[in-house]
Structure formats: structure tokens, C-alpha cells
Amino acid sequence: MWSSFWRSRDRFSLDQLSYLTDQLAKIQVVTDDNKDFVIEALRSIAELMTYGDQHDSSYFEFFMEKQVMGEFVRILKISKIVSVPLQLLQTVSILVQNLRNEHAIYYLFSNQHINYLITYSFDFQNEELLSYYISFLRAISGKLNRNTVSLLVKIHGDEVVSFPLYVEAIRFAFNEENMVRTAVRAVTLNVYHVGDDSVNRYISSAPHTDYFSNLISFFRKQSMDLNKLVSHTLINPGPDSTSTIIVAIDEIEDNLYYFSDIVSAGIPDVGRLITDSILMVLIFPLLLPSLRISIDNVRNLT
Template sequence: MQFFMEKQVLREFVRILKISKTITISLQLLQTMSIIIQNLKNEHAIQSLFSNEHINYLISYSFDFRNEELLSYYISFLRAISGNLNKSTISLLVETQNGEVVSFPLYVEAIRFAFHEEIGDDSVNRYVTSGPLANYFSDLVTFFKKQCLYLNDLVVQASVEPSQELSSNVISTVDEIEDNLYYFSDVISAGIPDVDRLMTDNLLQYLVLPLLLPSLTAASDTSIGAITSMYLLCSILRIVKIKDLANTIAAALFCPQQDFLPLHDAKAKGNAPSSKAQHPLSEENRNGYMTEATRNLRVTIPEDAISLDGSGHCCLLSLRVAMLSYLSSGSDAQVLGALLVLATLLQTKELDELMLDALGILPQRKQHKKLLLALF
């Protein structure tokens, strides 16, 4: 092992992997690394190997997992590493900032395969999405919320005292936030309804409804700025592809408050009561921006996530006014942010076409198609 480290063989492995064009190299490298790690018995040797950043590079490398043999070798590689984790070695595989863990590639990559399609055991899926284990998803979103608040602090500092260091920190934090969103997307891609529900509920309850949306109104007193919130909403819609999440965000942005009615007796799968967006064809709706398509829309929102004012009314109505004010009289950054939100909504395939029509932002091409179909 001393020879292995002195000659920096692991660095050579990484170099070869970067320039290789064949899957054979990846297969052999993963098999070799697994054998080496599994046969390490000396604690000092394990620490020497894990202290090298090349291990985390191999863990995070984008292998072609369409090859089942390669996937099997990669899983063996992760198992070999995790089998040697203890209080001394685990700290070598995490990245910290200001005493807080901000990156743990081994955990992030391993959890991706917890819901792999070949595992597909319904009882296991129910187990990991219920009881105390389900807290993992709320903890995940809570940590993500802290990252969002940290990004906002950096943006505020950079706007007051611009510097190269702050700009670099902003870019780095944005990368970390988007990496986490792609992780959410990976978990959701397993196609397990209970996981989708947990991710949707937690994102709405801990982030979108209590923090991001209220920050868009001028009267709000939140710990995050409107511009940062608009960026985060765009990123969530673009990366985390959950139909209910997209429709709820769109409805909350543009629908009037009276369309969100608490359903105290509505409990699905043992969840807390929620609120449902309903759109009756009132005189106001017929004369306003709502259309007949609203009759068919239903959006479920965690009840304790909805922000209320002092009179107990939902403050969602002012969000549409705020977005329009940014477009008509906002700063350059606010105009750009509002336009990006609208553009992202139009490009979000998970958003119901009925919702786009109800919000008055259905593209003209689709409006014409709808009118033509109505003639026949």
C-alpha cells in the first residue's frame, strides 16, 4: 500500500478514466478498486486511501449505468467503501464549510439506488416512506432550505460590496443547490408514488409556501429576497419534475385567495389535512382572468404551509399582483426574474394545459388548436 500511495497510482487511475472511451476500462477500474479496498486491513492504510480526493471523484463520476455489469461493479465499489467506514474514516469522505457538512458523495450516490427499479419491493418502499424513516425527506428539505437562505445572504452581500470572492461563493452555492435539486430529481425518477408525495409535501410545507412565495410580496417580512426566490422557483420547476408540485406553485402564484379552501376532513393516506384549490365559476372569475377551464382544476396544499394574515385569510392573492408589478415597474433584475418565472411555467411539461389556460398564459398556438378542436 505504501508503494501504491507513493507512486500515486490512484491519481493515474483517475487520469486513465478521464481519457478512456471504452466501458472496459471503467469495469476493470471499479473491480480493481473494490478488491484493493476489501483487502485493506490496516487502519492507517484505509485512512491514507480515503484521505485522497480521488476516491470522492470516482464515487461521483458519471458512469454509464445502462450497462448492468458496470452498475453491479459500481455497487460493489460503494459497498467496499462503506464497509470500512468508522468514526475516523467517515470524516475523510465529507466536505465541510464553517464546521457544517455540505457534501457527502458516498451517501448521495448510494441513496440513488435505494429506490432502484430492480429493487421495487412495495413493502420496502412503504417502510422507508413511513414512520420515523420518512423524516429523512423533511430533514433533506430543511437542509436545502438552509442552503437557500445562505445563497440569499451571499446575494445581499454581493449587491452591497461586490467582490470576486463573493461572486465565486455565489456561483459555488448555486452549483450545490442545483446538485441537490438534481438529487431530488434522481430520487423521484424511481417512480414511487409515496416518495413523490413526500417530496412534494415537504418542499411545499417547508420551503415554497412559507418562504419563497411570501417573499415575492412587498409587504412580506421574510428572510429571503424576491429575486433569490424567483431563481429558486425557476430551478425547482425546471429540475424537480413533479406534476402536483408544478401545478400547486402555478396556482398559488396566480389564483385568488378564495379559491383555496381548507378541507379539514381531507386526509389522504394518513396525512395531515390539506387545502384544495377550487375554482367555481363566479361572476368575478368570468369577468376576470380565470376561465372555464378552472372548473376541472384541483390542487392539494398542506394546510399548515399556507401563509395567513391577521384576519385568517390566505395571502396568495397578492402574489399575482406582485408578479405583474415586477413586470410593469420593477428593477431590471425583478423584470428578468418575473419573466423567467413565466417562461419556466410555459416550458414546464408537468404543468396541466388546463392550468395554463386558467392562468391566461396558454401559448397562442395551443389556444388556436383548442378553438379548432372545439369546432368539431
């Protein structure tokens, strides 16, 4: 079956899309024998849907009719081979990023398939998989507005009670990889700039408020680590000391810009959370005692 992958069909035809989805539907479990076909089929479907979005609306009509997003979820469930979820996340990311038709985006975000993928228990011990997952979250956040965000949250009454995209993203806010942390910041800023009052109340209510105090605590640790690094370098300079210090300073500077961007998003409660955390975590315990010591030293000199 797999040898006829491209045989007698135009690579960018609706016939090819139909063939790929039909063959995927026949797969009962992903094995070493069929994984290459599954991966290539997922990759090709992303290409075909991007092509169709630009040239022929019937591609997406077929995509909806055959419930291909549901098929993606099914494939994920029956696969234990890490390369398959890698490709699936990349495929959905490509779809989200490249589909320009608003109706198509609304469809992708509906039916809870996206939220299922967001909350799926991927093996994040695999660094490559984590990277693809974070890119997937970032792609989704790039399509957020007041209309699309309603498809990704659960509402009870007038209040948001669940927002998997945001909650899962901030889980990795303090990951050791700077690229992951940067992507998480992008996701959160996209959320903050949506301007939805119910979403704003959600992110500024417990337990999600812990994120902002943890941000300042993380910044404090970075600053103290930089201080130790500089002190150590003065005593034992090494060939890479300067570059290491510059990297540490750049990360601290990035965080300061991030704090500014959060406050600039114009969510009053979030702005207060940031400023209050700065006071409680940085100013009061660190700067004020330092000022007091300086004043005492001046008095002793006089």
C-alpha cells in the first residue's frame, strides 16, 4: 500500500488528500512498519491544506466533512512512537499558522480537538518533543482574538473556569531552556493582549496569580546568580567569563522588557500583581536593607 503513495495522483490534488485521509483511517495501530507512511501522510496533509487555503476552498470543506482533526487525535492515541506525535504537532502548527481563512481557524479551534492536544500527556522528557509542543502553543496563541479565544476556554456563567492554552504554557515558564521560556512569554503576551474581560479576570485570580510572583522570584534568582558570577569572575577570571556574564545580563534585560510588556497590556489587576510582587520580592527584602546599610555606614563615617 505504501509504495503507491504518490502513484498516478497529482501531489497537490483533492484526490491525493482523499487518498491520504482514507489510508490513515484504515490504520488501527501505528507500528515500525507503517510509521513512515503515517509521518509522511501527516506532513503532506499540512502541505495540501495550505495549498487549498490559497487556491481552492473545497479542500477545507473536505477536511471538515471527513473530520480530519478527529483523525489526527485518533492517530495520536494509537501511536507510541515518538516521531509520530512530533510530526502531528508540527502538522497542526503549520495548519494554524498558515490558514488565512477565519472560518478555517474557527473550525480548527472548535470541537475541543485543539484543547485535547494541548492537554495530552506527551513525554516532555524528550526535548525535541517539548520544543515542538511549545511551538504548537505559540502558533495557537498567534491566532487569538476576542472571537477565537472563546473556543479555547470553558465558561461557567460569565466566568472563565478553564483555559488550557494558558495554564499549560506557564507550566514551562521557568524551563532551563531559554528558547522555551521565550516562547512561553510570547504565548502569555498574546493572551494578555486579547482584551477579553473574562479571560483577564481568570489570569488575575488564584491560583494563576502565583505566576506573576514566581516571575519576580525567578528574576531575583537570576540577579543574585549574576552577582555571584561577577564576584567569582573577579577572583578567578576564565576565558569564557565575559561571554557568560553578557548572556546572563541579556536574559535579565529580556525579563525587564517582559515585565514592561505585561504592564503595557493594560490589565489593571495584572499590573498591580507585577508591581506588588516587585515590592515584596525585590524592593523590601533586598534594596531597602542595602540602603539602610549604606546610611548606617555614612553615619559611622561622620
